[in-house]
Amino acid sequence: MSLQKLREGLKKGFYLDNLYELARICRSMALDTTSPAPFFIMEYIFLDIVQHWEGKPLLVEDAKLVEAKIMEALEGLIEGLVADAPSEEVFSLLNRIVSDYLIVFP
Amino acid sequence: MVVSYSLELGVVTPRTQRIFDLAHETGALLHGEFTLASGRKSDHYFEGKRLTLYPEGAYLIGKEIFERLSNIDVDSIGGLVLGAFPIITAVALVSHEEGKPIPSFIVREQPKEHGTRKKIEGHFIKGSKVAIVDDVITTGGSVLKAIKAVEEEGCEVVKVIVIVDRHEGGSELLRREGYDFEAIINLPPSGEASISESSETKGGVKEGILPR
Numbered sequence: 355m356s357l358q359k360l361r362e363g364l365k366k367g368f369y370l371d372n373l374y375e376l377a378r379i380c381r382s383m384a385l386d387t388t389s390p391a392p393f394f395i396m397e398y399i400f401l402d403i404v405q406h407w408e409g410k411p412l413l414v415e416d417a418k419l420v421e422a423k424i425m426e427a428l429e430g431l432i433e434g435l436v437a438d439a440p441s442e443e444v445f446s447l448l449n450r451i452v453s454d455y456l457i458v459f460p
Numbered sequence: 461m462v463v464s465y466s467l468e469l470g471v472v473t474p475r476t477q478r479i480f481d482l483a484h485e486t487g488a489l490l491h492g493e494f495t496l497a498s499g500r501k502s503d504h505y506f507e508g509k510r511l512t513l514y515p516e517g518a519y520l521i522g523k524e525i526f527e528r529l530s531n532i533d534v535d536s537i538g539g540l541v542l543g544a545f546p547i548i549t550a551v552a553l554v555s556h557e558e559g560k561p562i563p564s565f566i567v568r569e570q571p572k573e574h575g576t577r578k579k580i581e582g583h584f585i586k587g588s589k590v591a592i593v594d595d596v597i598t599t600g601g602s603v604l605k606a607i608k609a610v611e612e613e614g615c616e617v618v619k620v621i622v623i624v625d626r627h628e629g630g631s632e633l634l635r636r637e638g639y640d641f642e643a644i645i646n647l648p649p650s651g652e653a654s655i656s657e658s659s660e661t662k663g664g665v666k667e668g669i670l671p672r
Contacts, residue, residue, distance in 0.1 A: 364467060367499065369495050369496070369498065369499040370497035370498075371498055371499060372495050373500060401476065404522040409507075411490050411492070411494055411497045411505040411507070412494055412496075413493060413494060413495070413503060414494060414495050415493070415494055417495045
């Protein structure tokens with residue numbers, strides 16, 4: 355598993371099968387690093403979105419809205435991890451993801 | 461009698477029309493722009509259990525499928541959990557009421573992890589003639605799992621009936637494989653849906669549009 359796979363997975367957008375796949379990639383990466391927190395948090399977020407959406411009709415516009423609200427923050431974190439950003443910056447990027455996520459799903 | 465058709469129901473009868481209307485009334489069938497689990501986009505969404513677990517829906521589905529099986533030599537009816545469960549129960553109840561009982565069985569996704577480790581539960585006889593049902597067919601995965609499970613036990617699948625065919629490849633695949641397949645409601649792929657607008661009835665049959 356690699357950050358590249360995660361990046362490619364994100365580009366596919368948010369739908370149930372892909373969210374499960376993204377969560378699986380994150381879990382695998384969390385188990386394979388000494389800094390698992392970002393991956394663990396992303397896994398939690400992907401699975402939490404699944405919990406909100408599974409078994410219900412998902413309107414295209416609702417899926418796009420959630421994507422629009424948190425995709426930028428997720429991509430920012432991944433770029434930060436790729437660039438091996440200092441832990442303070444990673445922490446700040448994580449806080450942004452969580453804040454954006456909590457706005458969408460309070 | 462005037463025979464009428466619709467794109468969704470084929471030959472429209474009062475019962476199939478009522479099932480179609482009830483699918484909307486119960487919120488089982490919604491129209492809009494939806495993202496499916498696979499990421500595909502669809503202009504309709506069907507949640508079968510909202511129809512099959514509704515009293516009138518269960519009864520009408522049971523009657524409809526029982527009648528579609530009445531001219532076929534079939535020993536039992538079954539399908540994959542969870543979608544098929546209320547359907548086979550409804551058919552079993554109707555068949556008892558009609559004096560022509562059709563026993564039923566369920567196929568598990570995975571064999572039981574304890575005890576008998578059975579994959580098929582209920583009234584199932586190896587080597588018998590069976591009908592397989594499900595609430596919806598998309599790519600055909602669930603229906604094929606049930607078919608494979610009974611065929612591994614030497615059974616012959618004499619009929620496959622679903623409530624909704626989403627025309628995403630599943631029914632086409634089954635027909636190519638030689639199975640006798642029927643759907644009560646056909647939902648054409650995105651952009652081709654065309655609901656019958658007519659509300660006039662003649663001879664107890666609702667007029668619709670001819671398939672194009």
